[in-house]
Amino acid sequence: MKIIAKTLVGALALTTALAAPLKADPTAEVLHYWTSGGEAQAVKALQEAFLARGGSWVDAPVAGGGGDAQAAVLRARVLAGDPPAAVQIKGPNIQEWADAGALGDLSAVAEAQNWDDVLPAAIQDIVKYEGNYVAVPVNVHRVDWIWANPEVLAQVGATVPTTWDEFNETADKLLAAGIIPLAHGGQPWQDATVFETVVLGIGGVDFYRKALVDLDMEALGSDTMVAVFDQMRKMRGYVDPDFPGRDWNLATAMVMRGEAAMQIMGDWAKGEFAAAGMVPGVDYVCASTPSDNGYLLNSDSFAMFNVSGDDNVEGQALLAELILGTEFQETFNLLKGSIPARTDVPRGEFDECAIKSMDDMVAAAEGDTLLGSMAHEIAQAGAVRGAFIDVATAHFNSDMSSQDAVSQLVDAIKLAQ
Structure with a gap:
């Protein structure tokens, strides 16, 4: 993408003075x-805050979880010389667009606003380029969650599993009772989401890294990775036949x-529960997937692309101010199901799942077990991420052996680098 992006944006002028008076x-x-549902409510909160400050908001949503469809739209817009003012992107993609000269x-x-004082170093690394901020973090998502219906688990005398062996035992009991153990959508990024949680759980933090x-x-060609794919084969047996293509x-x-x-x-799944009026610990249960205290990090950000016109430049400045303000960080993340990117937002309105996420993130940062998600473009992006996803989803949707999957993974990553 780096070469393509440089070609597309080479003629764009740099945006200046994003924080100047209106x-x-x-x-x-x-x-x-x-x-x-939950996501739409969250972005609506940002829109309303922007409008309340006298802004004019042009909404440009692109359906399709994971952002792959949006990435294609963005490239086309930049190619046409008409980039949006603010774009939801993250991880290495931010760095590549900045390296191409596309960002303000x-x-x-x-x-x-003293961002350095309120953002964890790991988040700063995501949204800075050569020491300067080029994007605004909206939130922090934890990827490695299990969301469970306690009443359904109780039908087989089970609670949320804490090890992968226990997960398999519980799933087998559910299958025997005619219950679908694992709700899953057969889309490549969803397969990769399950895959990376299994990598973390089977291999541990050091192996994941x-x-x-x-x-x-x-590591990619190891027996541990074979064991990861063995577990993925079990997971395939725990989903219903209608999973392909499900959002x-x-x-x-x-x-x-x-x-x-x-x-x-x-x-972000918690936003769906919240939108339906469901209460954590009562109507549903949240627990981290089995691991050795690892935390898989995903963070949404808005990058401000180079645009012309004082109205657009002022709009970017206002957006940046609002997005990282304490009031919006609280409002947005309560709706989205995530936690604030900044560390000084009061916790009083957040539920037990969010507080657990906050506590676990702090502990992971202190213990060096805070890891970027591969599936969600924090650890990897572009061809490398694509190689992981292609092999993970090909294995999940076929009878490919674990050893063959490992061999294909090694070859694919070598080619992608």
């Missing part, structure tokens, strides 16, 4: 992929309705 009515076209410098806003972050070939929020609804016992999904 000179025009702030306007912003916002490209995002938050289109489901948010340093003035960051200094005025070697295999999915450092791309260590010995993630529809899988969440299966758990909500008691049609399935569990779902492995990031905490």
Whole structure:
């Protein structure tokens, strides 16, 4: 993508003075992929805050979880010389667009609001380029969650499993009782989400880092990775026959309705429960997937692309100010199911799942077990991420052996780098 992006944006001028006093009515076209129930409510909160400050909001949603469809739209818009003002992107993609000269410098806003003092170092690393802020973090999502219906689990005398062996035992009991153990959507990014939680749980933090972050070939081709694919084969047997193509929020609804016992999904799923008026600890249960205290991090950000016109520049400045303000960080993340990117937001309104996520993230940061998600473009992006996803989903949807999957993974990652 880096070469393509450089070609596309080479002629774009740099945006300046994003934090300057307002000179025009702030306007912003916002490209995002938050289109489901909880997500839609969350982005609406940002829109309302922007409008309340006199802004003109142009909504540009692109349906399709994971952002792959939006990425294609963004490339086309930049190619046409018409980039949106603000775009929901994250991880290495931010760095690549910044390296291509496509993003404005948010340093003035960051200094005025003391972002360095309120953002964890791991989050700063995601949204900074060469020491300067080029994007605004909206939230922190934990990926490695199990969402469960306690009444369904109780039908087989089970609670949320804490080990993978226990997960398999519980799933087998559910199957025997005619209950779908795992609600899942058969889309490549969802397969990869389950895959990376299994990598973390089977291999541990050090193995995850070697295999999915450092791309260590010995780790990728190891017996531990074979065991990961063995577990994935078991997981394939725990989903219903109608899973292909199902959106993630529809899988969440299966758990909500008691049609399935569990779902492995990031905490954006909690926004669906919240939108339905369900209470954590009562109507549903949240627990981390089995691991050695690892925490898989996903973080949404808005990057401000180079645009012309004072109204667009002022709109970007206003958006940046609002997004990282304490009031919006609280409002947005209560709706989205995530936790604030900044560390000084009061916890009083957050539920037990969010507080557990906050506590676990702090502990993971202190213990060096805070890891970027591969599936959600924090640890890897572009061709490397695609290689992981292709092999994981090909294995999940076929009778491919675990050893063959490992061999294909090693070859695919070598080619992708």
